[in-house]
Amino acid sequence: MHSFHSPGDSRRWAELVELLHGRTDSLAEVFAARVREIPEYADTQLGPGDLAETARETFSRLVDGLRSRKQHLRPGDEAGAEPEMESLLGFAAGLGAKRARAGIPPEALISAVRLDFSIIWECLLQIADAGDAALLASRVDRVWRVVDEFATRTHTSYLTERVRMAQEESSIRREFIARLFNQSSPSADTVNQVAAALGIDPAARFGLVAASGPAAAALRRAAAPGSGPQHRSRFFVHEFGGNTYLFWPLPQPRPGSRPTVPAALAGVACGYVPEAAGLRALPAAARTAETLASLLQGTDAGPLSAHEAWTRLAKQQLTDAGLDLPADLDAALAVCRSGERERLEETVRHFLQTGSVTATAERLFCHRNTILNRIGRFQDLTGLDLAVPAQAARVVVAWA
Structure with a gap:
């Protein structure tokens, strides 16, 4: 019976790997041509030079990984890896983060990484002799595992970077929103900066609600992405002084129409300003919504606007002025x-x-x-x- 792990097989495998290593430029060219067929990659800002250089480096390290005697490595095992695999996985982590920052969609990244195995295997079949069939059959699992480890680490790093970017973007947005609400009358510069950070029209109309306590938690849940089929509005959140404020851009009005409460907020008892004219009006709208929230009663089962609560609002204002x-x-x-x-x-x-x-x-x-x-x-x-x-x-x- 033929032994798949005989010294002769090992030497021949080493020869094939060396031949493969000498063709990394052609492997990279094939990869670059095929990856450009993925629409999301074709539409990105990745230049051909960047793509080709990364592909050459990728295949060089993948081929190096085929020299490794360890055929499988779990995430977190780099300390015990051979230098080739340690280098490969470190490169994969950097590549995943880089592609996340470049805005490559996750599906496109997976499609691109999957090309690696087929390109390497096609090249092995080209350079192998007819007598290498049994050897290749015994090494296909090794090739797959090396590529799979690379793909897994690339994808994991990509997702980690996407989370970090989202947190960073959220933090920056919160900072700009706080800057807007901390001014009673925001300057034009502040308004324009906030609009740019949020990606919205500074002159748009906005709805706004405010609440504290359990109702505030309900507002935060309503603002969470994908909170149900009725989640149509793009909510922005501001937290201050124990209160939660939610605001969102309103659609263009139809003649004779009035703003309506988003379905996600319909059952939340909170102060409600149906319409604020522009970002600059939001701080004043927030104060109004906060006051309305303080006037909520046990029978209120949804947002309370000044239209429904003008008498409560007037009574409170007169009482504060000393008229009982x-x-x-x-x-x-x-x-x-x-x-x-x-x-x-x-x-x-x-x-x-x-x-x-x-x-x-x-x-x-x-x-x-x-x-x-x-x-x-x-x-x-x-x-x-x-x-x-x-x-x-x-x-x-x-x-x-």
């Missing part, structure tokens, strides 16, 4: 007899919702004269005529 409208009403209604205040408040609230005595009477199953009497009684006690919009607004805000 609820206290004034409480004092005026304190003289009511037992049960009278509840009837008056119920009637006034319904009337303020509809502006109609008839509709209020129907809702409360009362005669319209009863409604008129209660509204008159309320006016006597408070001095507020609900038929006068400015006076009615005081009650609407006080009872927000």
Whole structure:
């Protein structure tokens, strides 16, 4: 029986490897021609000189790796590798990182690396004699393993570099976003720098939401890439002072249309500014959204805008200014007899919702004269005529 590992076979294999080593230039030429057929490689900024030089270096080191007596090496075993394999894997790590920085798509990288085995094997078949068939059959596993180790390390390094680049890009974006939000009125230079860093139009319209606590965590989840089939918007995140802010560019409006809440945010209780005109308006919009978030109530199950919460917002602003409208009403209604205040408040609230005595009477199953009497009684006690919009607004805000 013929031994695949006889001294004669080893010597002949060494001869074939040396012949192969002398053809690294032609191997690189074949590789460069084939890799240019991969569309993603053809469209990159890699110059022909860079591609050819890298291919020559790759095949030189791969052929060196075929001299190695160790046929398999796991990641992290470089310390115990023979010099040829150690050098090959070190080169593979650098190549993977380099291709990641060049913007080569992962599928294109894998397609290119897979060419190595077929090109080397084709060349071996060309330089081998007819009597080398059994020898080649015994060495095919070695050739495959060397190329596979190289491909695996290249791909692993590529992915690691892509992660590092993404983290670096995210960090840079966060820095620019923080610079924007830290200015109450950002300068034109700041706005343009942020727009360039984020790749957006500085004059675009933006939606913005703000939340803290569990709702803030929900916002961050909604902003995560690929958070569901409804994830259509490109969210940007800013964290400050325990609050999370999310903003996103709005699509071009259709005539008569109004901005809508992205589906990913529909169930998150947060302060909401539907539209801010340009990046420069975002800091002010963030303050508004933060204030709206502070006015959220337990019954709120989604984003709260000033359109829905203007009465709460006005009440808060007036209270902060020292004008306590609820206290004034409480004092005026304190003289009511037992049960009278509840009837008056119920009637006034319904009337303020509809502006109609008839509709209020129907809702409360009362005669319209009863409604008129209660509204008159309320006016006597408070001095507020609900038929006068400015006076009615005081009650609407006080009872927000």
